[in-house]
Amino acid sequence: MLNKKKIYKSCFVCVLLFHQCVYTQISIKVPTTQTKKVTIKSRVVDTQNEPIPFANIVFINLETENKIGVISNEADGTFTIELPSGDYILEVSVLGYSKHIKKYTFTADTLLADIIFYEQNEQLDEVLIKADISKNIKHSATTSMTVNIQNDSLYKKISTADILTLLPGVQLDEEDSVKLKGESATITIDGKRQKMSTKTLMMLLKSIPGDQLKNIELINTPSAKHSGRLKKIIDINLKKQRKDGLLGSLSTMVINADLAIGASAIINYKTGKFIFSGMSNPYSYSKRSTKAFVDRQLLDNSLSFIETQENIRESRNGFNQFGVDYAINKKHSVSATMSLNNGSNDNNTDFTTHQFAFNTLTNQQFNTNSDNMQDKSYDLDFAYRYDIGEQGTRLDFASSYGFKKADYSNWNESELIDILNNITSNNTNRDTQEQENTQYSSRLDYATPLKDKKGKFEAGIKFDDLKITDANRFESFDADANAFETNPNFTNAFMYNEQVYTSYASFNANHKKLKYSLGLRLEHVETQSFSETTNQTFHNAFTNFLPVVALKYMTNKKETSNINLSYRKGYSLPPYIQLNPFESFVNSNTIKRGNPELSQSIYHLFSLGHTIKNKYFLTLNANFYNNLFQTTQILEDELTIISYKNLGTRSLYKANFSSSFTLFPWWRFNINQALSYSVLKNEDVDNKVFSWYTNLANSFTLPHDVVLRLSTYF
Template sequence: MKLKQFITLILFTTLTHSVWAQSPKAIIKGTVVDSISKEGIYYSTISVHPITDAKKLTGTIADEKGKFSLENLEPGTYNITIDFIGYIPKVFSNYTLKPGDNNLGTILMSINTNVLDEIVITGERPIIENKIDRLVFNAERDVTSAGGNATDVLRKVPMLSVDIDGNVSMRGDQNVRILINGKPSGMMANNVGDALKTIPADQIKSVEVITSPSAKYDAEGTSGIINIITKKKDIGGVNGSISGGLGTRHNNGNANFNARKGKFSVVANVGGNYMWPQTVTNDFEQFTIGGDPVLRQFSDQKTTRSGLRGSIGIDYDLTDKDLFTTTFSVNGFEMNMDGNTNSTFFLPNNSNSSLLSNRDQKTASDGFDWSADYTRKFANPKQELTLSGQFSRSNSITDYKTIYETGGRLDEIGENKGINDEFTLQADYVQPLGSTTLEMGVKTILRDITSSSLIQEGTDGSFHISDDRSYDFNYNQDVVAGYLSYGFEFAEKYEVKAGVRMEHTKLNGDAIGGFEAFKNDYTNILPTAVISKKLGRMSSLKLSYNQRIQRPSLFYLNPFRNTADPIVQRQGNPELKPELSHNVELGYSTFKKGTVFNASVFYRRTNDVIESLNQIDSLSTPGQQISLTTFDNIGTNESFGTNLFLSFSPIRNLTLRSNISLFTYEAKGNPFNEEMSTQVDKLHFMYRAFVNGSYKISNDLIAETFVMLNSPRRTFQGTSPSMSMWTVGVKKELWDKTASIGLNITNPFWENTHFKSEVFTPDYTQTNNMTLPFRSFGLTFSYNFGKVDTKGKAKKERGIKNDDQKQGESNQGIQMGNGM
C-alpha cells in the first residue's frame, strides 16, 4: 500500500470513529401524576432497559412534582416501566428512543384497588422529606413522641425548637405562625404553648416548615409558617384508629374516624390529655448592681393540667368540578396551681420584712373554629377558584384568690375573661398559562377583642369590688388584603415564583388605666421572590427574599394585670405596634442513596421587635418593689445564621438524623433609657441542636433515641432558660401491623430539671430558678380498624389561612413551665 493511500485510510477511520463517538444521545422526560388528584407522585420509579439485554437496567425517580429526566441513553428500542407502591404500573413496551429529547408527557397512574384491599401498609415515607418550598417531618413515623403532645413532635423537626413553656422558635425567632391543616385556629391567639399541649402527638400525621411563604399566604410570621397536618384518610371506606398513652407524668388518648361513600365523606377526631399533679418550685432573687439583696421569693405550687380537642369535617362533591367542605372544631385547656409563696424584703437598715401568701389560680381557654369552603375546578385541573369563610371564637380565663397570712396586705380575688372573635372571607383564583401559573386573591379579617376584669379586695372573707382596678376593654383590628403571584420555569432547570401582597390594617382601642384611646390605620406592600435551580435529579439550590409583618395578638394586648403573686406580676400592652421584617435565605438540599442533606444561610432584619420588658414598679404598692413584666417595641434586631440537617444510614436498619442551628441576636436603636438594659447593641450567639437515631430490630420492632440541647435565648434585657432533654423509645407492631404498643422514657437519670432565667440592667439584676419534675416513663398503644374503598377521591388542601398575628409566648417568671 502506498503511503498516500495509507494516510487516507487512517484519516477516514479516525473521522468515522469521531463521528460515531459524537453521535447524539437520547433523553427521556415526563411527569407522573395521580389520575384523580392530578398531583405529582413523589418518588415514583422509572425503570429503563433495552429489549436486547433485559439485564442491563437503568432508571431514576421522580421529584416532588412527579417530573423526571434520564440522560445519556443510547438510541434504540427499550421497555420502560413507571411504578409506585399502591398504583398500577404503567409500561411502555418496545418504545423507540430517538436521538435528543423523548418526552413521554403526562403519565396518569391509577390506584391498584386489588393491592389496597389486601394489604394494610403499602409503603413507608421517609421521616424527613425535603421539598422545593418546604421541609416535611412525617410525625407518624416517630417513635419517641408517641403518647405525648404537639410540643414533643415539634422538638424533633429540623429548624424548630420548643422551650420549657411550649414557645416555638424557627431558627431562633419565636415569631412563627402555626396552622392546623392549612387553617388558623382561634386557640393560638391566647397562648401557643397551652394550645399545642391540647393536640395529642398520635393525632399528628406530619409537620410542614415553610421558611419562604409565597404572597398567597398571610404575611404574618417574621420567621415563617408551621403547618400541622392531622391524620385522615382521603380514600373511601369506613376506617379509623384509637391511640393513647399512660405515664408517670402525663396521659392522653385520641380517636379518629373516617367514612366516605360516593360523593360524601366525614372525618372526625377527638383527643385529650391529663397531667398528674406535680410540685413546681421557684426561687426568685433581685439584687442591686453592687450585689446587695433587695428581695427574695420562694414558692412551691402544686400544678395540674388537662386539655381537650375535637373536630368534625364534611366533604361533598356537588359535581365533578364543584366541591364543598365544612369543618367545626372545639378546644379547651385548663391549668390549676395551688401553693404558698414566701417573700422577703431586705431593707437599707439591715432589717427585713416577710410576706407569706397562699395562692389558688386557674388559667383556662376554650373556643371553636367553623369554616366552609367552596371550590370550582375547570377543564384544566390546575385552574381553580376557591371561596372560603371562617368564624373563630377564643375565650381566655384567669381566676385567682390570694390570701395573705402575714404582711398586713388585703386579700384579693381576681377574675379576667378575654374574648377574641374573628370573621374571615377569602377568594383565591389560580390560572395556568402554559408553563406558567398566575395566582391572585382577596381577603378580609375582622377581629373583635374584649377583656373584662373584676378585682375584689378584703379581709376575713369579706370582699368588696376595687373600682379603679376593674374595667371592660375593647379592641378592634380589621385587615383587608390582596395578592398577586406569578410562577414560571426557564432554561429547564430554573424555577421562579414572585409576588406582592398588600395589607391594610385598621386599629381602634379604648382608653383604660394608664393607656389612652387610640386609632391607627396603616398599609403595607409586602413583596416575595424565590428562584430555585435543579442540580442533578435530586439536588437543588434556592435563593429567596420576603417581607413579612407580625401583629400582636390578645396575649400581648390584654391590659389585665395579674396580681395573684405579690412580687412577680405581668400585664399586656394594647399600644403595641406590629413588627416588620426583611428575610433573605440561600438554601441547598440534596437526596442521594438514602442520605438527605439540607444547608441554609439566612439574614433577617426585624423592626419594632416585640419583647417582654421587665421593670421595677414601686408606685402600686408603696414601700415594696414589684417586678413587673409587660411587652413593648424594643427596637431593631438583626440576625444572621445557618441551619444544617443530615439524615443517613451508616449500616442497614440504622438511621441517624442531626440538626444544628447557629444564629445571632443584636438589638439596636432601643428607645428606652439606658437603665432598662445593659445588653443594647451587643452581638450574642445562640444554638439549637439535636441528634436522633432509630434502629429497626425486626420488621415489627423499632427502637429510637433523641437528644436535644438548646442554648439560653437572648432578649434585650437578659436570657430565657436553656433546655436539654433525652428520650428513649421502643415500639412493637402487632396483628399484621394494625396495632402497636410502645415504651417511652424521658430523662431517665434525672428526676428534676432546673431552668434559669436572668434580667440585667445598670441598676439591678434578677434571677429566677425553677425546678420541674421532668423524668417520665410511659406506655403507648394504637389500633387501626376498618376497610378502605379505593373508589374514593383524594382532596386537595383549600380554605382559610389566617396567619397574620403574633402569637402569645407562655408566661415567664413564676409561672414558667407549669404547663409542661
C-alpha cells in the first residue's frame, strides 16, 4: 500500500505541473499590438501572517482572455510576474483554502497588498500537516529557528508548557526550570521578559492553550541585542487581532501529578487604531512532596552525619496583565502595559539527623522547619515606535518600572538527644524578613535593513537600575521567660544596588545559502552593598566586551537542513543574597554565610550544530567558565556552614540530540538526549563528572480531541 504522505505529495505535484503546463501553453497567445509591460509583486499569507508556498496564481487578461500563471515562492510566499498593462482578474488558489478572486487594473509596476487566505477545510489541513511536521520549522534567522504553532493540529490541543516539551532540544524538569540544548533558558512572551517567579510563569504556561499561540522562537545564540547574562531564550508569540473585533480564550487545567490547578484568560480587542489586550492567571495552586537522604562525613571518618528529609511545598499564585496599543499614524505608535503579581508559598521540612564519631552514634536530632513567603508586585511598561521611511528602518524606545514587596517568615523547632550523656534539649526559633525590590530600565534601539532586505543592522543603548533592601529579625524562645527574645547574631539589615550601562551593535545578513550574524556588546556593571548592622560597605565594578558570532549554512534548497556554528561570550553575577556577609539561621546545626568578596564569572560558549530535514538535530557544545562561583559546605565546631566561593575554572563538553516522528497520524514520538562531561579545577579540587539524560515523550491524539501524553526520563 502506498504511503499516504507520498500520495498527497504526488497529487499535489501533478496538480501543480498540470496548471503550469496549461498556463505555459495559453500564455504564448500574446496580442499583436505593442503593449507596455508592468511588473507585479505580492505575497501569499495565511490569517496568522505566515507565508504560504506553492500557491497557484493566475492573471486573466479581460481583453484577450489570455492566462498567465506563476507559483508563490517556497520560502516566503512571494511572487513576481511581468504582464502587459491592462485589466485583469486575479485568481489565487491553495489546496485546503478558499479561492481568492479579485479584479485589478495595471498601468505601472505595482506592489499588491498581501493576499490573505482563510482555511476551507480544517480537517484536510490537519492531515496534510501531520504528514510532514518539518514544514512547521523555519530558519529565517541565523541565531534561531521558529516553530509555527498554528500549522500543527497537535499543538492546538495541548498547553503551552506541553508544547515546550515537544520542541527540539527543550527540557522541562520537575522543578519547572527550562533548558534549551542543555543550557538554562529565559522565557519571554512577545519578546518581553516576564517579571514573575518561575513557578508563577510555569503555571501560566500550563494554562495557556496552544491555539492561542502564533509561533515559538528557539534562540540558541542570543544576539548582541540581548543581555550578556542570557545563554538561551525561548520567545513565545501569542496571536494578535488584526481586524476590528474580539479574539481570546478561557481555559482551566488540572495536573494530578503535582496536584496543580489553574485557570487563564487571554483577550485581544481591536477597534480602530486601538488594540486592548489582557492576559490573566487569577489563581493557581500546586503541591509537591519529596524525600531526600544525605550522608556527609570527614575524610578521616572522625565525624559524620546521616540525614533524612521530608518536604512538602505548596504554592498559590496569581498574575494579571493589561495593555493598550495605539497607532498614531503609519509611522508612530505607542503601547503601555501594566502587570500585577501576587504569590504565597509554604515550605515544610522535617529533618532527622544521626551524628557519628568514628562510626559510633553520639547524637540524634529531630528538626521541623516551616517557611512562608508572601509577595506582591506590579510592573509598568511603556514603548514608542517610529517607523522611518518605507524600507523598514525603525527607532524604538522603551522604559519600565517595577516594584516588589515580599514578606518571609520561618519557624524552626528542634530536639537534640545526647545519647552518650542521656541529655535531651529543645530549641524553638522564628525568623521574619521584609524585602523591597525596585527595578528601572530604559533602552533605545535602532534597526535598518540592508540592501535588498537581505540583512539588517541594529544598534542601541540601555540603562538598568536595581535596588534591594532587606531587613531580617531572628528570635529565639526563652523557656525561663516564656517569651521570644531577639538574637543579635542572626539579625541584620542589608541594602544592595546594581547599575548596568549597555551599548551594542549587531549585523546580520544572508548571502545565497549562507546566513551570518556579528555583534559586539559592552556592559559596565557597578554594584554596591551595605550592611547596616556591621556598618560595612562593599563596592565592585566590571566592564565586559562581549562578542557574538554565528554562522548558518543551508545545505538544501528547502532550507530544512543546515550546519551552524556560533560563539558567545557572557558573564554571571552572584545573587545579592550571596553577598550578604551576615549569617542566617537554617536549623540548629546549619547556618548560611554570604561572601561579599565574590566576583563575576566569565564564560565562553562554543556551539556546532547540524540540522537534517528539520527532523534530526545534533549539537556539540564546549563551554568554558572562569572564576566560577558555587555553593560550598564546611564543618566548623560540629556546625555545617553553607557559603559561597569563586572556585576556579570549569570546562563543560556536551552533545545533544533531538528528533520528532509521526509514527501514525494519532501518535507523535519525541526524543531528547544529552551527554555531558564536566571538569572543575582549582587549588583544592580536580573534579570530573560524566552525566547523561534521555527524555522520551509520546503524544496520542484520541477521539474527541483528547490528547494523552506519556513521558519517560532517564
